[in-house]
Amino acid sequence: MKILQSWLQDFIDIDLTPEELAQKFTELGIEVASVEKKGADFEGVTVAQITHIENHPNSDHLHLVDLDLGGGKSQRVVCGAPNVAVGQKVPLAHVGARLGKVVLTPAKIRGVVSEGMICSSDELGLSNTRARGILVLDDNIPLGTDVRTLYGKADALFDLEITSNRPDLLSHLGVARELAVLLNKPVKMPKPQEFAGEGESLQVDIRAPQGCQRYTSRLIRGVKNAESPDFIKERLSAMGLNPKNALVDVTNYVMFELGQPLHAFDRNEIDGDTVVVRWAEKGEKFILLDGRELTLDEHALMIGDEHKATALAGIMGGQNSGIKENTTDIFIESAYFDAPTINKTSKKYGVSSDSSQRFERGADIGMTQLALKRATELFVAACGGTPSQISDVYPQPYENPVVSFTPAQINGILGTGIEEEKLKDIFSRLALHFDASGDVWSFQAPTHRRDLNHRWDLAEEAARFAGFDCIPAGQSRAFVGFTENPKGVDLLEILGDRLAGLGFYECKNIDFLGEKELQAFGFSTKNAVKIKNAMAKGWDYLRPTLLPSLLKNIAFNQSRGNHDLAFFEATRTFSLIKGFPAETYTISGVQCGQRVSVPFFKGNGDKPDFYFLKGILQAVLGSFEGVSFIPAKETPVYMHPKICMDIIVNGKKAGLFGAIHPLTLKHCGVKESEVWAFEFAVKPLEKNFSAQQFKPAKPAPTFPPSLRDLSVLVDKDVPYARLAEIVRQTALPVSVHFDLIDLYEGDRLPAGKKSVTFTLAFSAPDRTLKDTETEAAFNTLLEKLRTQAGAELR
Amino acid sequence: MNLQQFKELCAQIEREYTDKIASAADLNAVEELRVASLGRKGALTELLKNLKDFSIEEKKEAGPLGNALKAALTQALEEKTAALSAQALNEELNRVDLDLTLPARPAAMGKRHPLSIAQKRMTDILSKLGFTWAEGPWVEDEKHNFDMLNIPKHHPARDAQDTFFAETGSPLSLVLRTHTSNVQSRFMEKHKPPIRIMAPGRVFRNDSLDATHSPVFHQIEGLYVDKNVSMADLKRDLTAFMKGLLGDKTEIRFRPSFFPFTEPSAEVDVKCVFCEGKGCPICKGTGWIEMLGSGVVNPHVLKNCGIDPEIYSGYAFGMGVERLAMMMMDINDIRTFYENDLRILNQF
Structure with missing residues (x-):
């Protein structure tokens, strides 16, 4: 959410620099993504022209510069900018000038007194660009002009990251209200001009009460579309919008100001005198303002007349009813739509707008009238016209729940000792109704704070406004108890450490692979967990085996010039058992090239063979009872048909090891004909492992064999x-x-x-x-x- | 020969051979002296032959004298032999000419992955702080990943998580867990307080793979539920955790934030360990580094798990392993962890 400091000041008096204000936002938990300073925050700077430049007698990079100030006056100053040149018109700050908070005084620079300074845009606080050197102004600007008049008033644009629980902060009024609580200042609520209203508005028939809890509206007849006034255009531009015309701009302006999304329809595109709020019919077609055609279902909320839909409620208007240059009568909607309904529809059809983003987080149901009045005032001022009476369909006025609590409970949640008076002060500023006369206090939040429903919410408010630093580090407490790690976790750690000790490096890979890999490794896609919304082709399934990833690690390393490789990975693999996902801890490893990657001047010894691999498995698994290796009964397609053994644990196959099939290697891009590999499930070993049991020792033989x-x-x-x-x-x-x-x-x-x-x-x-x-x-x-x-x- | 002569000869032999043995140059000379003194025809052997001509009284005096001399010479010869052998051995050893500065024969040594090392350090510290390890599924139903954690359907907080959905035969809608917080709902559903668990592991987000994002990454979750657990308990334990992780001087601060499963929620910053809070490029000049999200467990979450929030309260925190590892290991591209380049892996 972009917030303009000057706009904020319409609603609250704040005497803070942009930096100080940003600090306040941070303290309140509102992250400040950026602060952009605008306009001129300086005085006493005029336009001058450079007439002569000579070198500073005591420096090889400083210059003495003579300037024509206009009106026959001139000035000599010291300047170190590299881009200074005769003929340039530049901003000259005179002695006594104010640049931000700095007041310029004469300065002696390497022995020469400089009464004034030629400014860079940075020194004038005009931009954050790192452009080096002085600011060079347009040639046509008359000498002596106050530079301040070239750039508007000082202002700052904050980009705030508003969390999804605080839709009330998606407006200038909302942010002002928040600051008002923190700074203990009054909020200056807008008081728009009241119109008596001539004639009735359209009838509103809410046929979907669950989707729309309030619908406030009015007609303005006889408008003449015009350009927006300057302040609207300037502020909307600052918000990143292109101003169009008053009828369009005002709705946006009021939304950014008060947080209430508005929609203006061309009255003459509405058949009859009734506006209907209803659920869409299944299969109903609707063409949005931007030309996209949607086919809707019965969960979408629509605005329309008796014959057709005119808007996808709260999200976007239809092509058939938008404001045009020659629109004369407008119908303005200021409504409250149900948040989940808007979220569901927006997500389902991929249509999002500033309006839908506010509704889906929760708008302020108490704001519809004020926003409508504010919009009316602005419309009439820009485009004339006669407002009708206001129609306000609001069958069940909303109230937030009353929260009862004691101050001790608040301090209990926080572990703080915030004084009661301080709590009272904070809560009374936040509340619609607050009663602290008894031991149990009661609090009711205004309609724009639907997030304050229980005492935990109030505890957070207390901490935020008292400052989170009021939370101390608590006293130490008793120990809860002892529980052993899950066996699989311990085994993964032990086996992983053994493998590392035996020369294997641990890898971590993304858990996804594609259909082609599954097939190459002989796994059926039917038994693999598929990802519905995979981010890329080849990343559609969760791995049932870690070997494809490890072979790719080999291929990648070979491409980087690493050829002697021993890798393992220890993580979960996934499969479907009777359609349900099953996760098992699996350890896999691969080895290729020499045993040791560093060359040794006496030679690296024999290249590992199958028996080396078998030795690794024996070293890793040998300490577990019930583990044996037998020649594979069935060799999977990715393994060498004659070099593959099964790892048997407690009589059941738990894994395998051997040589990878050369075609598999080729498929994985491995440039090596011999790769040794193993893979086994950890779960079967759990039966023969307990962190709490020590293995009994057998005595070492005393008598020689x-x-x-x-x-x-x-x-x-x-x-x-x-x-x-x-x-x-x-x-x-x-x-x-x-x-x-x-x-x-x-x-x-x-x-x-x-x-x-x-x-x-x-x-x-x-x-x-x-x-x-x-x-x-x-x-x-x-x-x-x-x-x-x-x-x-x- | 009389006794007196025998004694004189003994003394003479002793003098002669003691000197000769002491000055023998090599083992051959020692052997020659042994033969010359104690051999079959050696000087002492010959002298002792005269004993038979002595009277019993004389024998009593001469016998022990001769034997003592024999023992003394034998010992002198043995000592000399040992000394010369040791000397010869040392001379041989000193002829060895090995360039000890040549490179080592590399041992086959592997390493754990940097993320494993980082995670292990974190679980070790939390374990010392009394947290026990809990696990949960990575393919999780929406109930445990979202609903029970107060992240309702059709709420923007749920959309923010960029969820992967799994296609299975299960009647439940399954997702790849978007955070380790699913272990919170899983564990609290099955266990009564007091609860003090950590849950490290992989999580998934449908996020592009670039220098700072990965669809797969690691988190570590902490959860403590008991009577009267407050934000102050959270601050105490996180202070201890961060001191363990980053050093005794570490300071932390809380900043207000929003997470659906905690209320109040706090973002936790640590004072920048690189500039000690003075401001540097790593902390972007602020002096603080954002480390993790935390807060008091939202009462709705407790209720959803069958724990009465009027009796019990808790805190929870969650931290990224990659984030910490990148900072502490000076790695500026998250993809580095998943490329598994040997030249990176062998540094840890």
């Missing part, structure tokens, strides 16, 4: 997991730990065979094993491997 190597030949297609399982499941009187230390396939072996070598560590918790015990255990294992996997000792 007996070591044996076991080398066997088996068929090539026997997987390692089978052999390991046999070793693990063989019942032995001693315990055995085993590691694979060699795997060989080649010409030196019989065809179709491979050699597998374990190192076995046999031990017992209570003794060193005898050779015979070790030997027996070794032979038992060998026998099991032989009978169950066809293994032969090598």
Whole structure:
């Protein structure tokens, strides 16, 4: 909302600079987006012409400038502006001149006395531009002219950000009322000229009482459209509007002044003598003032006559009834329309106006008459004409609720100790009715403050007008209690830290992806959460997987010259289960290039392979019970068909890891043929995790193990997991730990065979094993491997 | 040989070999001295052979004398051997020529995302202030995201949020939550006061992606509901929170504002940490930086959640994680967080 300080001063006497006023707005909670100073806030500056320039004897950038002041007088001053030139007409401030709050005195500049100053526009307070140098005036301006006459009176234009709960501040009167409470000054309410009124206005028939609670109107007959008076044109221009003609301008002017939107119809476009306020018919067509055609439904509120609609109520008039240059009789509407109705319609059809923005926030139902009278006064002054009587249809006069409260309650909400007298003072200035005679006070807000409905609202008013700094930092209070973090949150933190420790960088990505990506990753659009009003194509769905984003992170980094990458993301993924959205915490990671991105002069070592990836997963998930990895039963399309393992938690698949399919890489723009990836859901791990449980320790063995190597030949297609399982499941009187230390396939072996070598560590918790015990255990294992996997000792 | 001669020879051997061992140049010389003194034909061995010719009385005197000498020489030889070995080892070590200033072998080290770091710091502080972590859905129904929070349908406050709507099979109209405040309505609906929770997480706004806007960003919400909770409690806790976040000298101020779910509402500024309130480009010369929105929980919100506002009251606040991270990490484009350029990620 733009507010002109001079306009404000029509309603309240304020003696504040624009800066001080802006500070007051901020204290009241009204954000000031900008302050634009206008006009001349100076005295004693006249037009002079430069006749001669010479260098200052003691400076290489200052000049001594001679000026012709007109009337045969001249003056020499010191000037440092780079743009000074002979022949220029410039504003010269004389000794004693006032520039804003500064009074000019003679100044000695590097040894030369300067009795006067050539001014820049900045020094005159004319603009905020950073144009360097003195202000150069038009050549035609006579010498000696008071520069003040070239720029109007000093003024300031504030751009205020009005929050949606304060529609009453969307006018000059409203802002003045607010300041009046703060500054404890009276509001000078407008007192428009009263007209007796000749003849009746049109009949008003409100057939949609829910949509329109008050309709005030009158006719003015015999007007002659004219240009608006200067003050209206100037003020509307300042508000950013192009003045058109008085019949149009006055409605806007009154709206900015009093906050009440008005609409003027051409009387002769209204059939009959009745104006109807009604709901639209379903499918009803209506052409707006701006030419757009709407097809309406029964929730839109219309103004019209018995035959047709003439306006979309409170939002915009129709093309058929607008004011024209030759309009002679006007019908002026000053109404109160229901806020949600206007909001709904404005949003639904995408039509918004200064009028609708006021109605949808809530106009002042008590303002319709005054606004109509003010408009009448201005219309008649500019265009003549004869006003009719006023018609005011207001079946149920509105009153705000009475709020009962005690001063202790107000201070309780705020945690303050504002004195009762101070509270009384503030509330009496705000209220329509205020009674503080008993222990319980009662307050009723005027109609323009519908936001003051309960004591919490009044507490805010008390704090605002007493100053928010009156709120102290309270005394400390007891601790509420202890609750553990949600398990998923803790797991995300722990697993994320592990991954970071293992060389993975955390990424954060926008949660959206497109249909193409869903398809490329084999996800059905039917099971993904779609965004109805996506902001861009390719951002239509919430991610069911984090891998596409991470692969794009790789592609992006490659384009920036980063090739050795290990990334992870830990956040929610989304899917639809039986049509309902489901959110799960998911952790995904990708790795490509060298393990370490910084080159090392001794070489970076081997490039990571599948077993590196498996090691990462083991390091991250190994501490959880019930986690195992098995070759994928079904490999998703985006994974390498032969290099993919499932992550099993408590017997169920919780995720996967392996190599990304090269076509998927291509699709994501990754310039690398080998990218290792993993993705798993966090939820299944929660069962095997508790922040409150510590894992019990097993004692470290006291007795040294007996070591044996076991080398066997088996068929090539026997997987390692089978052999390991046999070793693990063989019942032995001693315990055995085993590691694979060699795997060989080649010409030196019989065809179709491979050699597998374990190192076995046999031990017992209570003794060193005898050779015979070790030997027996070794032979038992060998026998099991032989009978169950066809293994032969090598 | 008589006892006297034996004693003299002992003394002579002791003198001779003690000196020689002490001045031996290397391990070979020590070995030669060992052979020459204690070897099969060594000087002391030879001398001790004479013991057999002595009387018992003489043996009692000569025997221990000889043994003591043998022990002394043995010890001297061992000590010399150890000393020379250590010396030899040190000489070898000193021949090592390694340029220690060469670059390190880089360890594979990853990092948490700057937003995670910022959020963790904030949740750590709030946790110390007694706030427990609460979660809520990111795809939320309009009831919990708007209606219960006193943001009615067909009100401009609702329009201001630039909401994403989700298309699902649910009979409810679902949105991507526009703020973390949905956790307020979710939590209060299920729990009785006292309540003291924080709710960090992602939120969504249908806003263009530019230097200062992102359709996805992070907030952290605080909520405290108990008997007699006031604006002063809010000021105390936010002062502690901001001191934790920005340092002990931090000052805050309240400015009136409007949020549908709080009444009274306050915008919270902190005294600019870069210029200590003197005015600088970061605080746009005002000396204060806008940090978060807050206020006393609107009684309608309590009522909507089944909490009696005549008995209980509360405060709530909400803060942007990106905003803080950008300020403290000197990042001036919000997109930086979502590009995930390794050269940025590896700095934190």
